[in-house]
Amino acid sequence: MSNVETEPTESHGPTPADSGRDARAPRVDVLAPRDVPLGGPRAMKVRRTLPQRARTLIGAWCFVDHYGPDDVADTGGMDVAPHPHTGLQTVSWLFSGEIEHRDSLGSHALVRPGELNLMTGGYGISHSEVSTARTTILHGVQLWVALPDQHRYGERDFHHYVPDPVRITGAEIRVFLGSFAGSVSPVPTFTPLLGAEILLAPRATVTLAVDPAFEHGLLVDRGPVRVSDALLHPAELGYTDTGDRTLTLTNESDHAARTVLLGGTPFDEQIVMWWNFIGRGHQEIVRAREDWQNASDRFGAVEGYDGDRLPAPALPNAAIAPRGNPSRR
Numbered sequence: 129m130s131n132v133e134t135e136p137t138e139s140h141g142p143t144p145a146d147s148g149r150d151a152r153a154p155r156v157d158v159l160a161p162r163d164v165p166l167g168g169p170r171a172m173k174v175r176r177t178l179p180q181r182a183r184t185l186i187g188a189w190c191f192v193d194h195y196g197p198d199d200v201a202d203t204g205g206m207d208v209a210p211h212p213h214t215g216l217q218t219v220s221w222l223f224s225g226e227i228e229h230r231d232s233l234g235s236h237a238l239v240r241p242g243e244l245n246l247m248t249g250g251y252g253i254s255h256s257e258v259s260t261a262r263t264t265i266l267h268g269v270q271l272w273v274a275l276p277d278q279h280r281y282g283e284r285d286f287h288h289y290v291p292d293p294v295r296i297t298g299a300e301i302r303v304f305l306g307s308f309a310g311s312v313s314p315v316p317t318f319t320p321l322l323g324a325e326i327l328l329a330p331r332a333t334v335t336l337a338v339d340p341a342f343e344h345g346l347l348v349d350r351g352p353v354r355v356s357d358a359l360l361h362p363a364e365l366g367y368t369d370t371g372d373r374t375l376t377l378t379n380e381s382d383h384a385a386r387t388v389l390l391g392g393t394p395f396d397e398q399i400v401m402w403w404n405f406i407g408r409g410h411q412e413i414v415r416a417r418e419d420w421q422n423a424s425d426r427f428g429a430v431e432g433y434d435g436d437r438l439p440a441p442a443l444p445n446a447a448i449a450p451r452g453n454p455s456r457r
Contacts (some may be wrong), residue, residue: 141414154372156358159183159345159365165208172203174270177347177365180403184451186345186367187392188319190216190274190401194347194363196267197224205259205266208435210430212251214421215280215406216398218258219323220245221304223349223386231255232428234284241268242325244304246315248285251273252419252426256433269322269347269388274399274406279318287315295310295447298332299377301325306391309336322391325435328353328379335376344368344375350388354378398450403441410447 137456161175170336178185178192199204208229220227220239227239230246232254239245239257247255259266275282294301294309303311305323319397322342338344347355347365353368355377368375370393379385399408405416417440419426430437 132331136186136379151289152385153228154261154368154375157183157358157367158358158360159367161169161363161365162311165195167289171264172206175363177453178345179288183367184399184401184430184453185274185395186343187274188274188323188394188395189271189321189345189390189392190399190406191272192345192347192365192390193270193280194268195270195351196265198266200225200259200263200266203266204401205263207255207259207435208257208438209255209435210256211404211431212254212416212427212440213247213404214251214252214412216249217273217275217317218247218255218274221325221388222266225263225266225268226260227263228258228260228429229255230432232430233284233286235433236394236432237286237288238263241269242289242290242302244289244313244315246289246305248275248283249341250279251281252416252424252428253284254427254437255432256430258433259409268351269389270360273317273321274395274397274401275318276395277397277408280406282318285316286354289313289315296334298329299334300327304406306339308389319395320393322389324389326377326387326389328377328385328387330382331386333376333378335374338372338375338391340371340373340395343394344369344372344389346375346377347388347390349388350381350383351385352380353385353387354380357382359379374381379428380451394453396452398452400448400450402443402448409447413448414443444455
């Protein structure tokens, strides 16, 4: 998915959930989303929780968009024209609907509920995403992973994977990246990562073992869901720092709740992130934008999309500064 803002920026900060905390319970920072227009005939909107001013990454996860459920008869669905990426992996995960993916590697795939599509951009790739005619309700998440310095100019790639559900008392888990709840995804990543959808039964409480070397973010799709003593409402993202060996989730509703758990070891490199590019300095972004605007071979061409590719927005007047996360607790 493209960041189609004409003036890409970030906003909001974390709200610590400290009141009455058990000293042994994980501290949870609640990150609120902001609405961003994705584009399309009637400006479908997404809810973005990463990046924010106070938090750029959770592990190497650097971009979290949550959208739907949208009736495509009202919104026009998703129609994101060919656009470029550098220095990252895109992760597509749907709850309902279907999206057609085409990229400059020649990949042509469908994104369906419960099926992972992951694209590695490396030095440069381009792709398009269009909801199919079979889609009535479009609902899911689009995620980005920052590539570490030693791999960010590596090979471009595309992977499709369908995880088997893991059923435990009170929950059903699908692990699409990393290892969790006894399930291991075969899809390669370049830093230790976790990505999993967790469905919680009505009023269920589950305690899950997690890697204490990871920081985590729990995005709530349907809820509310309590993590430690923080109550997360739909579209909010709860952040927990490293050091925790368990996470306890409670569905506070009388209906099934759905969450997406993201995790990874802290990504200590500072990144420059603008539009669809991730680099390490302002001039890298300038060069990537020039290459895209000049139709350089760097990004290749997407075959089969009916329409023009997306132009890059204008660069800001000031140099784009590297950013990282606040010091860890």
